[in-house]
Amino acid sequence: MMLTIQKNEVDKTQKMREFLCYQFPQQAVQLLDLDREWKHGWSIELKPLKTKRSRPQENYYRKWCGEFAKFCGLTPDEMHEEMLCQCYGSEEVETKFGYRRRPVRRSNDASRGDYSELIETLCRLAAQLDFMVPPPEIAE
Secondary structure (H helix, E strand, O other): OEEEEEOOOHHHHHHHHHHHHHHOHHHHHHHHHHHHHOOOEEEEEOOOOOOEOOHHHHHHHHHHHHHHHHHHOOOHHHHHHHHHHHHHOEEEEEEOOEEEEEEOOOOOOOEHHHHHHHHHHHHHHHHHOOOOOOOOOOOO
């Protein structure tokens, strides 16, 4: 959702400035500096905050995805693509080089839950191929 406050809406801009300076005192000077630069008004975007994957999750996944890749004779990038396809599904795309299989979703904006699902997929597929991945105790 996008909120717009025109510069001529003095009452709204004053209340918004006071509110933001009160709620975020560490950035009050920056807010006041920006206020001088806003010639036409303000635009404020509100959107849900997503919890990104944690650093321990990513470290765990990258380490064991790489080890599993070696076991399977793939590169770490090839194994990551395979995990994405297995976890989130894939689609066939026609290119100049023929048909390519691509994952439906990428992991760059994955939430903690989505990334946990990717880790579970790695553990499950590794177990099916007799490769032991230790439990992700610190990955959550």
